[in-house]
Amino acid sequence: MTGGPLLRVEHVSMRFGGLLAVNDLSFDAEAGRITAVIGPNGAGKTTLFNCITGFYKPQVGRITLDHPKGPLLLERMSDHRIAAEAGVARTFQNIRLFPRMSVLENLIVAQHTRLMRASWFSLAGLLGLARYRDAEAQAVATARRWLDRLGLTPHADEEAAALPYGMQRRLEIARALCTGPLLLCLDEPAAGLNPRESAELNRLLIDIRDQEGIGLLLIEHDMSVVMGISDRIVVLDYGKKIAEGTPDHIRHDPAVIRAYLGESEDEDLPPEVAADVGEGDPC
Amino acid sequence: MLRDAVIDSLLAGLVAALLALPMIGFRLVDSATGLSLAPRLDWVAWAALAVAAGRFALNLARRALAGREVPAPVALLSARLAGARPAFGWAMIAVAVALPFLANRQVVGIATLVLIYVMLGWGLNIVVGLAGLLCLGYAAFYAVGAYAYALLAQHWQLSFWVGMPLAGLVAAVFGLALGFPVLRLRGDYLAIVTLGFGETVRIVLRNWQEVTGGPRGLSDIPRPTLFGLAMPPEQRVIFIYFVVLALVLVVNAVVLRLRRLPIGRAWEALREDETACRSLGLDPTLLKLSAFAIGAALAGIAGSFFAIRQGFISPESFSFMESAAILAIVVLGGMGSQIGVVLAALLLVGLPEWFRELQQYRMLAFGGAMVLIMLWRPSGLLSGRDPTILLGGRK
Numbered sequence: 001m002t003g004g005p006l007l008r009v010e011h012v013s014m015r016f017g018g019l020l021a022v023n024d025l026s027f028d029a030e031a032g033r034i035t036a037v038i039g040p041n042g043a044g045k046t047t048l049f050n051c052i053t054g055f056y057k058p059q060v061g062r063i064t065l066d067h068p069k070g071p072l073l074l075e076r077m078s079d080h081r082i083a084a085e086a087g088v089a090r091t092f093q094n095i096r097l098f099p100r101m102s103v104l105e106n107l108i109v110a111q112h113t114r115l116m117r118a119s120w121f122s123l124a125g126l127l128g129l130a131r132y133r134d135a136e137a138q139a140v141a142t143a144r145r146w147l148d149r150l151g152l153t154p155h156a157d158e159e160a161a162a163l164p165y166g167m168q169r170r171l172e173i174a175r176a177l178c179t180g181p182l183l184l185c186l187d188e189p190a191a192g193l194n195p196r197e198s199a200e201l202n203r204l205l206i207d208i209r210d211q212e213g214i215g216l217l218l219i220e221h222d223m224s225v226v227m228g229i230s231d232r233i234v235v236l237d238y239g240k241k242i243a244e245g246t247p248d249h250i251r252h253d254p255a256v257i258r259a260y261l262g263e264s265e266d267e268d269l270p271p272e273v274a275a276d277v278g279e280g281d282p283c
Numbered sequence: 284m285l286r287d288a289v290i291d292s293l294l295a296g297l298v299a300a301l302l303a304l305p306m307i308g309f310r311l312v313d314s315a316t317g318l319s320l321a322p323r324l325d326w327v328a329w330a331a332l333a334v335a336a337g338r339f340a341l342n343l344a345r346r347a348l349a350g351r352e353v354p355a356p357v358a359l360l361s362a363r364l365a366g367a368r369p370a371f372g373w374a375m376i377a378v379a380v381a382l383p384f385l386a387n388r389q390v391v392g393i394a395t396l397v398l399i400y401v402m403l404g405w406g407l408n409i410v411v412g413l414a415g416l417l418c419l420g421y422a423a424f425y426a427v428g429a430y431a432y433a434l435l436a437q438h439w440q441l442s443f444w445v446g447m448p449l450a451g452l453v454a455a456v457f458g459l460a461l462g463f464p465v466l467r468l469r470g471d472y473l474a475i476v477t478l479g480f481g482e483t484v485r486i487v488l489r490n491w492q493e494v495t496g497g498p499r500g501l502s503d504i505p506r507p508t509l510f511g512l513a514m515p516p517e518q519r520v521i522f523i524y525f526v527v528l529a530l531v532l533v534v535n536a537v538v539l540r541l542r543r544l545p546i547g548r549a550w551e552a553l554r555e556d557e558t559a560c561r562s563l564g565l566d567p568t569l570l571k572l573s574a575f576a577i578g579a580a581l582a583g584i585a586g587s588f589f590a591i592r593q594g595f596i597s598p599e600s601f602s603f604m605e606s607a608a609i610l611a612i613v614v615l616g617g618m619g620s621q622i623g624v625v626l627a628a629l630l631l632v633g634l635p636e637w638f639r640e641l642q643q644y645r646m647l648a649f650g651g652a653m654v655l656i657m658l659w660r661p662s663g664l665l666s667g668r669d670p671t672i673l674l675g676g677r678k
Binding site: 055080085089096099100128132136144153179 | 541545555556562563564565566567
């Protein structure tokens with residue numbers, strides 16, 4: 001550890017053709033803290049997540065993760081290595097489970113890297129060596145711990161697709177946690193949850209923060225979740241950071257209020273967008 | 284209601300008449316003046332009438348049964364089988380072991396062929412059923428294995444026990460060679476590229492005269508020996524059968540085990556959702572390549588069996604029809620099911636060989652069976668999937 005923040009995003013820009021989805025964005029996320037990224041639809045939140053987790057390669061900028069073995073530059077690593085080596089796990093806006101596999105299998109697959117090594121790339125497993133059997137028992141124990149904590153134990157041997165929606169969301173979080181991450185990125189974990197489930201989720205995330213000591217990075221639309229649990233909030237609009245601070249600070253920030261409620265139409269558009277709008281204008 | 288049924292059956296009769304006209308409506312007459320066509324319209328009329336009557340009966344039956352749940356016979360049968368699966372597997376092994384003592388040489392020969400296809404089916408099942416990579420050129424690996432074994436045995440006098448694993452290895456290398464360029468492809472695109480790969484291999488085998496003998500193929504492939512003893516043909520058929528059976532059982536054990544190892548679960552996860560796999564640190568490249576390599580190795584071993592069974596191989600044994608038949612075995616058997624593949628191989632390879640006299644109707648029966656099974660059991664004969672691990676108890 002170098003003592004700096006767990007994740008440092010510096011001057012990251014991501015462009016798709018003519019669209020600048022993330023524009024010169026910088027912020028930090030600390031270990032043991034919940035950092036939320038909010039912003040109107042299309043503000044570039046999910047793009048930012050995809051840059052951090054390696055699904056996109058940003059054209060400009062640096063993303064540093066403070067790993068115990070030394071800082072890692074995430075923008076240079078491929079997606080599966082970020083998950084396996086840097087310890088950054090994520091969930092998806094539209095749930096991506098392995099639908100036809102059982103709940104427990106979903107959690108075991110998440111521990112693939114460790115199990116693969118323990119099974120000597122399947123050789124020890126094929127021979128049924130104790131070395132592999134122990135590793136598998138340990139993986140089941142880890143899965144069991146998260147199943148218990150997320151209240152999914154009674155459904156462990158059911159098909160993942162058969163679970164109700166709220167449980168599928170929790171399973172996806174459990175699966176990400178089973179990878180043993182340093183940083184957990186949650187893309188709209190409360191989407192589609194009812195108020196009671198949403199409150200449970202709040203408690204769960206706070207528990208994870210306090211007990212695991214890992215960093216949580218959260219995209220969320222549900223303001224009750226964001227304001228209730230975040231330690232720090234980053235507000236994006238049109239790919240740019242327009243505000244950053246504690247929930248109280250953000251609640252009263254004029255730029256944030258303007259972005260969410262709107263003032264006049266194309267006053268604050270970035271020059272590129274303003275130019276596009278101007279061209280397309282029939283008048 | 285009745286009127287609808289009548290109209291429907293008349294329409295069906297009309298369609299049948301149109302179809303029957305070119306198919307059975309004319310007869311080739313060989314007279315002194317040469318060949319000529321003689322119309323045979325009464326046959327067409329009978330065919331149309333039969334279809335119309337059948338359709339009418341079907342309509343009536345459907346109306347009589349409306350609202351009542353009628354289980355499809357195949358579904359019923361496969362539910363029974365699925366319930367007794369372990370016992371069923373042991374029973375099949377017992378029958379397979381006892382077969383050479385009960386049946387004649389011809390039957391044992393056919394059974395060997397069925398076993399070869401079972402092995403091919405299991406190999407392709409890893410690629411298609413588990414890893415979800417649709418491969419239409421699987422016969423190429425089969426061909427590579429057969430040729431590799433034949434060439435090794437002819438040029439270097441390698442024995443079967445050395446040649447067979449080497450044939451598997453060579454096929455695995457080809458699997459990797461196919462795997463690399465198709466890593467980024469999915470679904471339809473992957474299917475097209477693998478189809479092209481299969482044809483490429485076959486055409487190379489046909490044209491590379493100096494090595495593969497071209498369209499004439501390779502003949503006089505050395506037969507396997509037991510501790511250096513050559514055998515008369517009678518015993519040899521049985522010997523080959525037992526060798527293939529033993530290896531098929533070994534492969535079954537290995538594949539069943541692989542499915543419960545991290546690699547097997549990761550293949551299934553890859554089939555379910557590749558993006559989620561990457562987010563969990565699974566390397567899709569390694570998973571795809573390992574699936575292709577292991578699947579191809581099994582095909583290569585099956586190819587060496589084919590070579591020793593026939594004693595002769597030619598490119599025409601490894602056409603696209605072969606790939607399609609193996610894929611059909613996997614799909615009919617139920618993707619990811621081991622015993623399902625055995626049943627499908629019996630159905631698709633064993634029966635047609637048995638009824639060789641009816642060869643001209645073979646493809647007709649093949650297509651018919653395919654349509655019926657897809658209607659009744661769209662996910663294959665035995666398709667239920669059990670979790671590979673259970674909480675609180677190893678499976």
